[in-house]
Amino acid sequence: MASTRTRQEAYDRICQDFFSALDRIIPLDESKPLKGQTLRDFELQARELKEAIIPTLLEERAVLSAAAQMPTAGRCPSCGSERTYLESAVRQRELRSPGGPVVLSRQDARCRACNRSFSPSGS
Numbered sequence: 093m094a095s096t097r098t099r100q101e102a103y104d105r106i107c108q109d110f111f112s113a114l115d116r117i118i119p120l121d122e123s124k125p126l127k128g129q130t131l132r133d134f135e136l137q138a139r140e141l142k143e144a145i146i147p148t149l150l151e152e153r154a155v156l157s158a159a160a161q162m163p164t165a166g167r168c169p170s171c172g173s174e175r176t177y178l179e180s181a182v183r184q185r186e187l188r189s190p191g192g193p194v195v196l197s198r199q200d201a202r203c204r205a206c207n208r209s210f211s212p213s214g215s
């Protein structure tokens with residue numbers, strides 16, 4: 093799967109989401125009030141932060157991992173041919189993680205010998 097992001101871009105997106113979520117809990121602007129007063133309120137805020145950041149972290153990590161492991165389509169799992177190529181279209185699918193919904197990109201490969209498509213990662 094070809095990555096459209098660098099590590100720096102992934103890092104920046106994760107940090108942006110994290111600081112945006114943190115600012116909703118502890119606004120840097122001192123004129124904005126802090127919400128909640130009990131430990132239960134703070135726990136709920138921590139959960140919201142987790143749910144805001146974990147999907148982004150998983151999405152970015154998956155993109156970087158796929159880019160590192162899938163430079164080519166590899167061998168066809170149906171006929172064993174190496175006459176394969178990565179298809180240009182990238183499909184997106186939404187999965188449910190413990191931290192919330194995660195959108196992962198998937199690039200299929202196709203075999204020129206048997207014309208079947210497959211996932212180069214085997215997923």
Ligand SMILES: [Zn+2]
Binds near residue numbers: 206
């Ligand atoms: Zn094949």
